[in-house]
Amino acid sequence: MSWEIVRDELLNNVVSLMTAEKQDDGRRWIELLGEETDGKRLGACIIIDIRSGALPAATFASILDCLDFSKEGSRVSARWAFHDAMQNHPANRADPSSCQFVCASSFSVQNSSNPQDIYVRVLDVSEFIIFVLNYNGHSSAALTREDRERAKRMYFKGFDHPWEAIDRMWSGGKGRVFVTALEDLDELISNQTDPGATVNDALGLGMKGEIDFVAVKYEPGTALTVHQPTTLDGNWANDNWYVSCKGHDNWGLTHRCSGVGSAARERVHKALPLIPEGFSGVHIGPPIAPVQEDRDKLLEDAFGRM
Amino acid sequence: MANQQNEDIKQAAMETVMERRSFARFNREDWVKWINGLLNEEFCEPTVTIAHHEPCIVLANVYHQLELKSQRDLFGEAVKILFETTPLIKQNTRYFRAILELLALLKPYQAKTLLRSRLFSRDFADMEDGGMNLHNLLLIVNSKYEVDEQLLEFIERTAKETSDFSYLLICLRIVSPLGGGKYLPLLEDVLSRLTEWRNAILLARELEDIMYLHGSRHFAEWYSAKLRAMSKESDIFDAFEFLEGALKKIVFPQLDLYAPVENPFNTLIAAQLHANDRFYSAKEVVRIARLYRHTGRDVTVNALVNIWNRIKTKSLSGALPWYYQSYNSKFQRLPCQVSSGQSPDSSISEKFFEDEEPELAEIFEATKDAGCRVPEMAWRKRA
Numbered sequence: 001m002s003w004e005i006v007r008d009e010l011l012n013n014v015v016s017l018m019t020a021e022k023q024d025d026g027r028r029w030i031e032l033l034g035e036e037t038d039g040k041r042l043g044a045c046i047i048i049d050i051r052s053g054a055l056p057a058a059t060f061a062s063i064l065d066c067l068d069f070s071k072e073g074s075r076v077s078a079r080w081a082f083h084d085a086m087q088n089h090p091a092n093r094a095d096p097s098s099c100q101f102v103c104a105s106s107f108s109v110q111n112s113s114n115p116q117d118i119y120v121r122v123l124d125v126s127e128f129i130i131f132v133l134n135y136n137g138h139s140s141a142a143l144t145r146e147d148r149e150r151a152k153r154m155y156f157k158g159f160d161h162p163w164e165a166i167d168r169m170w171s172g173g174k175g176r177v178f179v180t181a182l183e184d185l186d187e188l189i190s191n192q193t194d195p196g197a198t199v200n201d202a203l204g205l206g207m208k209g210e211i212d213f214v215a216v217k218y219e220p221g222t223a224l225t226v227h228q229p230t231t232l233d234g235n236w237a238n239d240n241w242y243v244s245c246k247g248h249d250n251w252g253l254t255h256r257c258s259g260v261g262s263a264a265r266e267r268v269h270k271a272l273p274l275i276p277e278g279f280s281g282v283h284i285g286p287p288i289a290p291v292q293e294d295r296d297k298l299l300e301d302a303f304g305r306m
Numbered sequence: 307m308a309n310q311q312n313e314d315i316k317q318a319a320m321e322t323v324m325e326r327r328s329f330a331r332f333n334r335e336d337w338v339k340w341i342n343g344l345l346n347e348e349f350c351e352p353t354v355t356i357a358h359h360e361p362c363i364v365l366a367n368v369y370h371q372l373e374l375k376s377q378r379d380l381f382g383e384a385v386k387i388l389f390e391t392t393p394l395i396k397q398n399t400r401y402f403r404a405i406l407e408l409l410a411l412l413k414p415y416q417a418k419t420l421l422r423s424r425l426f427s428r429d430f431a432d433m434e435d436g437g438m439n440l441h442n443l444l445l446i447v448n449s450k451y452e453v454d455e456q457l458l459e460f461i462e463r464t465a466k467e468t469s470d471f472s473y474l475l476i477c478l479r480i481v482s483p484l485g486g487g488k489y490l491p492l493l494e495d496v497l498s499r500l501t502e503w504r505n506a507i508l509l510a511r512e513l514e515d516i517m518y519l520h521g522s523r524h525f526a527e528w529y530s531a532k533l534r535a536m537s538k539e540s541d542i543f544d545a546f547e548f549l550e551g552a553l554k555k556i557v558f559p560q561l562d563l564y565a566p567v568e569n570p571f572n573t574l575i576a577a578q579l580h581a582n583d584r585f586y587s588a589k590e591v592v593r594i595a596r597l598y599r600h601t602g603r604d605v606t607v608n609a610l611v612n613i614w615n616r617i618k619t620k621s622l623s624g625a626l627p628w629y630y631q632s633y634n635s636k637f638q639r640l641p642c643q644v645s646s647g648q649s650p651d652s653s654i655s656e657k658f659f660e661d662e663e664p665e666l667a668e669i670f671e672a673t674k675d676a677g678c679r680v681p682e683m684a685w686r687k688r689a
Binding site for chain 2: 071083087126137142143176206209210240241242
C-alpha cells in the first residue's frame with residue numbers, strides 16, 4: 001500500500017462527493033496531506049474507515065466541505081485543516097463543547113454480554129481527577145503533586161476496593177472515552193518492571209512529562225454502547241498515535257509508539273452520565289523509561305491496515 | 307550559482323524558523339501566544355501530542371519538560387497574563403478551567419493578589435466546567451499559596467453560608483494542615499449539611515486522608531466526645547449516623563483487636579464504630595482500655611462509655627456489655643476482673659492487678675462512674 005493509492009481513493013471516493021464548489025479545496029487539502037507523514041496517515045485512516053464500512057465516504061465529504069483555507073493553520077497543516085473543518089461542521093456548531101462525530105462507527109456493541117468484555121480506562125491520575133472525581137463532587141486540583149497523591153491514596157487501592165459515591169463519568173471536551181480490555185491490560189503489565197512505560201507505549205498514549213498511570217475498571221455488565229474507533233475519534237489538531245482498523249470483532253487496535261510489539265484492543269464510548277457503583281481503580285505507575293517514537297512505523301502500520 | 311544561493315537562503319530561513327519555534331527559545335510573548343493557541347485549538351507550533359488528553363494536562367507536561375527554571379518562570383508568567391487578560395464571560399469557562407488548573411501547579415508569585423481578589427469577588431461563582439465549579443477551583447488555587455488569616459477567615463465565613471458540599475470538603479481539606487484540630491469546628495459545619503449517603507462517603511474519604519496525613523488523635527477525641535454527647539434530639543443526629551456508617555464502610559471496615567496496634571487512635575475509633583454490631587470479649591475490652599497508654603485517659607474513657615452504651619442498647623438479652631469488679635482486701639492481693647457480658651464465666655475473664663496497672667483500674671472506675679456498671683437494683687438482686 002502506498003500514499004498514491006490513498007490519494008487516488010480520497011480523490012475518487014470522497015472529493016467526488018463534495019459539493020461542486022468545494023472540490024478544489026478538497027484536492028488542495030489532499031495535496032497538503034501528502035506533504036507530511038502524519039497527513040498521509042490521516043488519509044490512510046480515512047480510507048480504512050470507508051473500506052471497512054465503519055463510516056460512509058459521504059461523512060468525510062461533508063466534513064471536507066467545511067475546509068477553510070483562509071486560516072493560516074489550514075494552509076500549513078492538512079491535519080489541522082481537517083480538525084478545523086470538523087469543528088465548523090454545521091452538526092458541531094450548535095454545541096461546540098462536544099463533537100457530533102465521535103463514536104460514529106457502524107461497528108458497535110451494545111450492553112455486551114460477553115464475559116471477556118470487561119473494560120478498563122487507562123489514564124493519567126490528573127485525568128482521573130478531572131474526568132471522574134470532579135464530576136462526582138469530590139473536587140480537587142488536577143495537576144499538583146499533593147492532589148495527585150491524594151487521589152491515588154483514596155481511589156486506587158486495587159480492583160478489590162470498589163468505589164462508592166462514584167456514579168458519573170465525564171468524557172472530556174470531545175465527548176468520547178477510549179477503553180481497552182482488562183484482559184489486554186493484564187497481559188501488557190503483568191511481570192513488567194516498568195508497567196507505566198509499557199502502557200504508555202502499547203496503548204499509543206505517548207505521554208511525556210510528569211505522568212502517573214492509573215486504570216479504572218468498569219463494573220462488569222455496565223450498560224453502555226461501545227464503538228470501534230474511527231478517524232473522527234482522534235484529535236487531529238495536534239499529534240496523536242491513532243490508526244484505524246478493520247475487521248476485528250468491533251474492536252480497534254492501538255499502535256505502539258515505538259512500533260515494536262503487539263497492539264492492544266480499543267473501543268470508544270460516549271460520556272456516561274450515570275454509572276453503576278462498583279467501578280474500581282488500580283495504580284499502574286509512572287513510566288520510568290521515556291517513550292520511544294517511530295512515526296515512520298506508524299505510517300507503515302496505517303498503510304498495512306488498509 | 308544564483309540558484310544555489312537561493313536554495314541556501316531558503317534553507318537558512320527554514321532553519322531559523324525551526325529554531326525560533328523551539329520551546330527553548332520561547333520568550334514570554336511566544337508562550338502567551340502558544341498557550342493561548344493550544345487552548346483555543348488553533349494551529350500552533352511546535353506541535354505536541356494531545357490525542358484525547360485534556361489540554362491543561364498537555365500544557366503541564368510541556369512545563370515539566372522545560373529544562374531551565376527561567377524557561378518555567380516564563381511559562382508561569384504567560385499563564386498569569388492569560389488569566390489576567392481573558393474576559394470573564396461564560397464562553398471562556400473551559401479556557402479558565404485550564405488556566406486555573408495550571409495556576410494551581412505553577413503558583414506564579416505575580417498572580418497571588420489577583421487570584422485572591424477574584425476569589426473574594428466571587429467572579430467565578432456561576433461558572434462550571436465538567437462538574438467543577440470554578441469558584442471552588444479558584445479557592446483551591448488560592449490555598450496553594452499561603453493560607454493566611456484573611457483566607458482562613460473567608461473560608462470559615464463562606465463555609466457557614468454555602469450548601470455546596472463539594473466546597474465544604476475543600477474548606478476542610480485546606481484547613482486541616484493548619485495544625486491541631488483546627489478543622490474540627492469546620493467539620494461541625496460540614497455535618498450540619500450532610501443529608502445524603504453519597505456525601506457521607508466523600509466526607510469519610512476526606513477524613514481518612516486527613517487522619518493519614520495529620521494523625522487521628524484530634525478526630526478520635528472529637529468523635530468520642532461527640533458520640534458520648536449525641537442524642538436523638540441533636541440537629542446533626544442523622545448526619546452523624548451517616549458519617550459513622552460511611553467511616554465504618556470506607557475507613558474502618560474491619561476491627562481486629564488481636565493484631566498489633568499500629569494506630570491506637572484508629573483502633574479506638576473502630577472499636578466504637580463496631581460496637582453497634584458485636585459484643586467484645588473480656589480480653590478485647592481490656593485491650594481497648596489499655597490503649598490509654600498511647601491515647602490518654604479521657605478519650606479512652608469516652609470510647610469505653612460509648613462502647614458500653616452501644617452494646618447495651620443493642621443487647622436483646624439484657625446482658626451488660628461487661629462486668630468489672632475490683633476488690634479491696636487487706637489480707638489478699640486480689641486481681642481486678644473484667645468479664646464479658648456475653649460470657650460472664652469468670653474462668654474466661656480478664657484479670658489485672660491494680661498495683662501493677664493503677665491507671666487501668668482508674669479507667670474502669672471512671673467508666674463505672676459514668677454508668678458502665680450493674681444497675682443498683684440488679685446489683686442488689688444479684689447479691
